[in-house]
Amino acid sequence: MWRIIFKCMSARCPVCGEVLCAHNKHELWGYYDPCEGCINPGFRKFRPIMEQVTESALEECECGRRHLDSVMAQVSMILIENGVIPKNARLRDAGVPLITPAFPLKSAPFLAEDSLVLLTPAITGKTAEMIITDVPEVKGVIRGDPSVTPGVMDSSMTPHVYDLLEGCDMRCDIIETPAGSMSIYRRQSRLHIEFSxxxxxxxxxxxxxxxxxxxxxxxxxxxxxxxxxxxxxxxxxxxxxxxxxxxxxxxxxxxxxxxxxxxxxxxxxxxxxxxxxxxxxxxxxxxxxxxxxxxxxxxxxxxxxxxxxxxxxxxx
CATH class of the missing domain: 3.40.50.150 (Vaccinia Virus protein VP39)
Incomplete structure (x- = not known):
């Protein structure tokens, strides 16, 4: 039997109800750029984050943005406090930060509210709730192994999905093509990651x-x-x-x-x-x-x- 899938409906997120719209690189020019007051904390990737983090490094700028590393440092502290990662964990041990909307960047972004989905392999629902409550830039927390692709290989296999623990996992990738920009949305707990x-x-x-x-x-x-x-x-x-x-x-x-x-x-x-x-x-x-x-x-x-x-x- 044919299974044709189409329902005429508004473009609202099926997870959180947010209105989803098309973007292009011109309207987002400078979207992740710092203002004059924004600070890059300058964390070293291979040193334990708790040896480097300071209160000032976690502060939000007056413009409402923070460097990606500052956001992930706060996430790391929550994970360490709850025993999810060890006390000597490095910044990269916190998980995979997936920005949204995503497009090619020349440097690490300065993030606004609800602009990051976190994928991390070992986390509890309680800890995920704390991250959503305390870290405004994080819109969703997913538990899953980044080395295993979500989806299904063929009809004989059981689908593999990540677990959305808190928030919303809908992301947008802005893709430039010879025919113009396209906006590709995906629930990141259900579909594969494509880095921009x-x-x-x-x-x-x-x-x-x-x-x-x-x-x-x-x-x-x-x-x-x-x-x-x-x-x-x-x-x-x-x-x-x-x-x-x-x-x-x-x-x-x-x-x-x-x-x-x-x-x-x-x-x-x-x-x-x-x-x-x-x-x-x-x-x-x-x-x-x-x-x-x-x-x-x-x-x-x-x-x-x-x-x-x-x-x-x-x-x-």
Whole structure:
């Protein structure tokens, strides 16, 4: 049976109800820059943080921002006080700080309220609640192992997710493409992390293919939050079909299509095993994009894609 996922709804966060909107790099120019009064605490990454932290290093500037290291130092102190990490822990032991909105930066950011999601492997609900209460920059605390990717590899496996302990885990990555900026939202406890470096290799690979052949119909067969298929729409494709076996990914795709301004007439969304799509989709596409889950054997994926499209773009 077909499972087409689309509901016309406002772009509100399904976790906290916040209104989610599209961003571009121009409106956010200087968003994470310091004012004249902001202070870089100058912590050394490989020294125990408790040997370095001072009260002044944790103070918020009058502009309402703090350096990322000051924020993580306060997080570290809470984790140490509650026995989550040892007393000689370094700043990096506190976890992975994920800013939002995220885009390439030349230096560490100065953060405003609700601009960071914390991913840390060993933390209790009580400690997470303390962080949300005491550290205004942190909007959500997730418990999980950063080395294990959330999601599902294929239909025979149980999905892996992180635990959202407190707050909201919705983040936005702003991605620059040859067709303009796109805003890709994701629940970070449910979908993989993509760090905002200077270049997006997936977009570059997709751009080379899409801008050279200009396909009118595209199948994004393992779409995740929809990044590559949305780029195809931005680059001029008339219609894109999105598919991912992980239903949470499909929900993020739906949200991102709405936020980035695409009418439902230009897309459909399915939640199926890619290997079953040839029995479900009664049409042929000009291009099929396959961006597999890390570690997956892709032969069967490519066999299925070959039955559905004239050309295949494998993202590796």
């Amino acid at each position: 470096g200077g270049k997006n290799k997936k977009i570059e690979a997709a751009a080379r293919e899409i801008l050279s052949i200009r396909p009118e119909t595209v199948l994004d067969a393992t779409c995740g939050p929809g990044t590559l298929g949305i780029f195809a729409l931005m680059a001029g494709a008339d219609r894109v079909v999105f598919n991912d076996i992980w239903r949470d990914a499909c929900e993020m795709t739906r949200l991102n299509l709405q936020i980035n301004g695409f009418r439902k007439e230009r897309f459909r969304i399915y939640s199926e095993d890619i290997r079953e799509l040839p029995e479900i989709l009664d049409e042929k596409f000009e291009l099929c994009i396959v961006d597999p889950f890390p570690g997956v054997e892709v032969k069967e994926f490519l066999d299925a894609a070959g039955k559905l499209a004239e050309r295949i773009l494998l993202i590796q």
